[in-house]
Amino acid sequence: MNKVSLLAASVAIALTGCGGSDGGSNGGNSGVVITGFDGYFKNAVVFEDLNNNGQWDTNDTFLGLTDEKGQLKIKAKPESTLALQTITPNGAKQKQLIALDPTYAGTYTVDMDHPSQAMAHELVFRAPNSSNVISPITDLVAIEMANDSALTEEEAVAKVNQALGGTEEAPIDLYSDFVSGVDKSAELHKTAQILTESKAQNPANYEKKATEFAQAADQEVDRLVESGADINDPNLRPVITDSTPESENLAPETVVNNKLVVNEDVEEAAEDKLENLPEIVKGAGFDGVELNIEGLFKDKDQNLVTPKLSHNLGGTGIDVRIEGNQLILLPAAEVTKAGEFEIILTAEDKDSAGKALSTVSTVFELDIETANQAPIVIEEEQKRLQSIVDGWQLQQGEAFEQTLDISGLFKDEDGQLEEYSAESISIDGLSIDENDNAIITIEGTPEKAYAAGQTFIVNVEDNEDGKTRVTFKLPEVKEGATPPPVVPTLGFTIDHFNGKAAKMGSFARNDGEIGHAILMKDTEGLLWCWGSNDDEQGEEYSANISDNLSNSWESEYDPYAILAKLDKLPNYAAYQNKDCWDVELKDGKLYDDEGSEYEMLYQNKTTQGEYQILVKIDGDELFWFDSTDAPFAQALPVSEKVANGKVEFDMTVESETVAQDETELFYAAGKFEYANGVYEYESIKPEGFYTPGNWTISLDSETNRETLILEETGSESDYKTRHRNVNREFGDFYIGINSSVEQNGWVSAPEFGLYSHSQEAIEKVMESLPLIED
Structure with missing residues (x-):
């Protein structure tokens, strides 16, 4: 095979810089369109991989979500590596996306090669900054550059080009949109599909042997073409695995796989039936419904596909089950919870040998309305307030404080507006609060510069639990001096006794005590509260993750089930039977009536004013105390x-x-x-x-x-x-x-x-x- 010269690679990169896909260029004020695909990725996260580690970290710059064409328009190219993260239902990265902005709840990536189903894997693909596209092919170039810092982009392009069968006379345009348009290439599209599946199945060594995987994928596409297989079939997804993962070189084994797919006709018929149901309202009855899901999942490698069910309808009074080929939502005498809910059906994609490769999901949405109409946004007032926000002057390292009166932003035509609140300001260093009189205060010192478009959210709730929110966009935060880090004084102060519900757990060996906690004041002084005081209602606000759930000598533990029960309890701050005891504050330490000493060993104060504390009690017992809203049963990646x-x-x-x-x-x-x-x-x-x-x-x-x-x-x-x-x-x-x-x-x-x-x-x-x- 002829090697691809650096000159040819340089020409390919230069052509890409001129706008090789329909995404535009880096110049002018029109912005840049980034396109992500193996098929076009809808609702994939595009981000700036600041440390080029091939992961979407929480400190990476979030640029936005792609549309159904796989496209996202950004103001200008970032200086660091471009990257794309796919999102799966209930996946770790979906949780990270929701933490970024709660409005992204229910968002997941769809590969438009299979528009009726969610993406099966949470993967990251990267591209050098010169590219306007992100794909499994550009990912190969980025991996080579990350693995060898001495390698130039031209050298990496040449290396990948050769692995994919490119020659001096006919180099491959690695930065092209091979899915459609003038650069459409069925061979390169199939290669990308194989690389996506292979990356998902080889998480430990794909990046170490990326060009070898590329070469094996290229050879598999050649074999498919020679055998007369239909490479335009998006369901044909061979997978390359490594039979010697510990060795330096790839020993490829290609497994025949036809992708498990969702039958669009069956899915659409079920969706239509759900959408045409009479409105489901909290407080009213529900007649139930049966949805035919026969043949919902199809896989040429399996004679029988059995779907699994998950949902978040707990607490609504509506039970869901699968019986035969029917998805059944059982009747309910009274619907007890309103909101947006999801019913997720999943099935395993198995290869021709019967090995499970991934799970494929399809999501049905069910809305339960409140009996009353939610508050309405007054659009003219929203525009007026946004114009005020647009005029704010923000600069990194400079103290900032502004107020906003939102009392005229909402109206309620069938009730009363009762509670205003503010949340989720996305600029590090700024906090947002509401003073119970519909006056929003934003204050603090921005820690870094931001482009215009960061957000904050204000909410209103009426007397019937109807809620409405409005998102305001913030102006640019100009570059300035980085403020010195705030080093909090280590020790308890009166500010810690703010009555904010918290969680508290013990680090003791084989004794994982855990419970709701709160530091509060009453007319007589300071109180430390933890758990329940022999609650007669059965609402125990403390537990122990070390408890054996078995009644026998066998070990049966489920800490997350124990923690989940604590999450379901009503708010601890309003609970009337807390177990509380008096404490005295002296020189940053606390002392109770039993003579115990509470010494703070570590404190993290969030920008929202919440506390995370490590506290030593009686000289040798270490506990954690957390007043953030993170749930008890949280599981992070x-x-x-x-x-x-x-x-x-x-x-x-x-x-x-x-x-x-x-x-x-x-x-x-x-x-x-x-x-x-x-x-x-x-x-x-x-x-x-x-x-x-x-x-x-x-x-x-x-x-x-x-x-x-x-x-x-x-x-x-x-x-x-x-x-x-x-x-x-x-x-x-x-x-x-x-x-x-x-x-x-x-x-x-x-x-x-x-x-x-x-x-x-x-x-x-x-x-x-x-x-x-x-």
């Missing part, structure tokens, strides 16, 4: 914390027995260094212990919860297999839920663990705790 090349630090707790009031606790800290499927662990406080091990991340397809699995292999090891979920972000730390399995199958009780990517942060906390003896 492990893959964002643990990956090849990452280093993290942990804190462990030991005691001779399960923790009781009189049990003395001791602490240690260690360091994990992660490589490809292996890790090394060494103790740092105290020193002297070392073990290697193997690590993997498993994904529960039903809960979509990632679990880190650690298998120690060293001579000093206890040979337990340790499991870890990520429960919550905590400033410089994160909190995990841990358990272990011994070789005889005995499972330890789950407990909370403390982790950080900062050795300084973990050691700072350890300075105030009793250490395990060497």
Whole structure:
């Protein structure tokens, strides 16, 4: 095969810079259109990959979502690598998107090659900054440049071109829109489809062997063409796997796969029947409905496809089930909850050998209305207020404060406006609040510059729980001096006793106490509240994730089920039977009537004024206290914390027995260094212990919860297999839920663990705790 010269690669890049696709160019004020595809990706996140790690991190710049043509128009090209993240229903990145803006709830990516179903994988594709398209093909170029910082873009293009069969005489335009238009190429389209499926099936080593995967995909397309297969069939999706994942070179094995697809006719008929139902209203009855889903999923590799059901209709009074070929929404005497709900049907896509490759989903939406009409936005007032906001002057590092009167923004034609609120300002360093008189205050110091278009949201609720929200766009935040970081004084103050409902948990070994908590004031002084005071209504506001759910000697633990029950309880601040005790504030510490001392070891104060605190009680008991709105049963992606090349630090707790009031606790800290499927662990406080091990991340397809699995292999090891979920972000730390399995199958009780990517942060906390003896 002839090599593709750097000259040919340079010409291809230059042509792309002139607007190779219909996306426009970098010049002028018309903006730039970015297009993402293997087929066109609808509702994919386009972002600026600031550290070029091939992941959508929370600090990466969010540019927007693509439309049904895979396109997003942006004002100008960013300087860093362009990237695209696909979103799946209930996926980790969908949760990240919703956290960015709650209005994105229910948003997921659709590959328009299969317009009736959600994308099966959450993947990232990148492109060099010179490209106006993002695809599995441009991703190959970006990967080569990321793997070798000395490689120029021209050299990377030449390398990928050669892997895909390009020659000196006929180089491949890697930055073309091969799906449609003048650059349409069925061969390149099929290659991209194969690469997408192969990247999803080889998460650990795809980027290490990307050009080899490309070469294998190109050869598979050639084989399909020679065999007379219809490469225009979007369901034909061979998958390339690596039979020697630990070796440096790819040993490709191609598996025949016909993609599981959603039957559009069946789906549309079911959707039409749902949409034509009489309006479902909270407080009224529901007659039920049966939807025919026979043949909803089709797969040439399976004779029988059995769908699975999930939904979020809990609490509405409407039950959902599958019986035979019918999806049944059962009648309800009274519908008890309003809102927008989803019924998700999923099925496994299996290859010709019967191996499950992914899950395919289709989503049915069901709206339940409130009996009353929600408040109405007065458009003229909205325009007037937006014009005021447009005139604000914002600059990085400069203190800012403005108020906005929203009392004339809404009207309610069948009730009364009762409560105004503000939320979700998207500029770091600014906070937003409402003073109970419909006056919004935005204040703070912007931490960085932003283009115009960041947002804040105001809400109103009427006397019948009808809610309406309005989003305002903020003007540009001009560049300026970066403000010095705010270093909070470490210690309790009267400000902590703000009556904000919180969550509190214990790090004790095999004793994961957890409950609702609050720091508050009454007429006599300060109160610390946690859990219930022998509630007669059965509403226990505290629990223990270490509790064995089995009535036998066998171990049966489900910490997330326990946490989910706590999430379902009514607001703790309004709860009348809290277990509270008096505390006295003195020199930043708290003291209760029993003589216990409460010492703050760490504090993170969010821009919304919420507190995350590590507190030591009685000299050796460590607890976490969190007043953010993160739910008890939250499960964050492990893959964002643990990956090849990452280093993290942990804190462990030991005691001779399960923790009781009189049990003395001791602490240690260690360091994990992660490589490809292996890790090394060494103790740092105290020193002297070392073990290697193997690590993997498993994904529960039903809960979509990632679990880190650690298998120690060293001579000093206890040979337990340790499991870890990520429960919550905590400033410089994160909190995990841990358990272990011994070789005889005995499972330890789950407990909370403390982790950080900062050795300084973990050691700072350890300075105030009793250490395990060497």
